[in-house]
Amino acid sequence: MNGRKHLVEKIMHGIFFILGFVTVACVLLITIYLIISGIPAIQKIGFFEFIFGQEWKSTSDVAKYGILPFILTSIYGTAGAIVIGVPIGFFTAVYLAKMAPKKIKSGATAAIGLLAGIPSVVYGLVGMMILVPGICEWFHLSDGASLFAAIIVLAIMILPSIINVSITALEAVPKEYEDASLALGATPEETWFKVSIPAAKSGIAAAVVLGVGRAIGEAMAVMMVSGNAPNMPSLFESVRFLTTAIASEMSYSSGLQQQALFSIALILFFFIMFMNAILNYFLKRGKER
Numbered sequence: 001m002n003g004r005k006h007l008v009e010k011i012m013h014g015i016f017f018i019l020g021f022v023t024v025a026c027v028l029l030i031t032i033y034l035i036i037s038g039i040p041a042i043q044k045i046g047f048f049e050f051i052f053g054q055e056w057k058s059t060s061d062v063a064k065y066g067i068l069p070f071i072l073t074s075i076y077g078t079a080g081a082i083v084i085g086v087p088i089g090f091f092t093a094v095y096l097a098k099m100a101p102k103k104i105k106s107g108a109t110a111a112i113g114l115l116a117g118i119p120s121v122v123y124g125l126v127g128m129m130i131l132v133p134g135i136c137e138w139f140h141l142s143d144g145a146s147l148f149a150a151i152i153v154l155a156i157m158i159l160p161s162i163i164n165v166s167i168t169a170l171e172a173v174p175k176e177y178e179d180a181s182l183a184l185g186a187t188p189e190e191t192w193f194k195v196s197i198p199a200a201k202s203g204i205a206a207a208v209v210l211g212v213g214r215a216i217g218e219a220m221a222v223m224m225v226s227g228n229a230p231n232m233p234s235l236f237e238s239v240r241f242l243t244t245a246i247a248s249e250m251s252y253s254s255g256l257q258q259q260a261l262f263s264i265a266l267i268l269f270f271f272i273m274f275m276n277a278i279l280n281y282f283l284k285r286g287k288e289r
Helices: 002-045 047-052 068-099 102-117 120-138 147-171 175-183 188-199 201-217 220-226 242-252 255-288
Strands: none
Touching: 002 047, 002 255, 047 068, 047 255, 068 102, 068 147, 068 188, 068 201, 068 220, 068 242, 068 255, 102 147, 120 147, 120 220, 147 201, 147 220, 175 188, 188 201, 201 255, 220 242, 242 255
């Protein structure tokens, strides 16, 4: 009996090792492929001209491959979505986890789960049909497709990830922590914000990381509402993100243009890795404290 149990454990250990190895290998292969495909264009164009150039004219007679507008647009769009989406998602999670009646919580949780399952193209379609004309009318613009519209759509799209993971983290806090705080005379609100939330901060931070990852990597929805024009970022002008630059031109690209798109993918990859490294650093620093 013990021998059979030991054999099963060894088999499961081998399966998990293989799956883990495949995951790591896939990441390494993607990294190597992007480096091999992206470096040649950067060498031909020039690093500083490629990164800090302000014009992207990939199909003109005198082609220019400057991606600074795409980089700044991605940074501003992601930051704007976080500024809007994180507070809304966080306080919604606190309400549903600690304050909401069971009926409201169950209904809201089901709605949030449905929101998480909606394809990104549907978000883009709704934004294009409702949000873009609304911005055009509210702010008296000739065209509502802009960075502002993309920020609003991204903020809505990251809400399900932030809310669901934050609720799970808050509900995982041992009830004894809250009971002890209440017994010492703290109000329920003080207990939630001074005991429960600090105890769940690692899970809440993980929710923010997931939200950031989705905001940075989104392409289709922002392409439909941002105007997809390679301009320097302005709140109410058409812009293009790193992701949409790749998606909009890859189907017909060739030669140096295609290599430049792979270089954009390489920059986007390292940008995401850098953001994850920074967030993980602050998470580990918070745990050490």
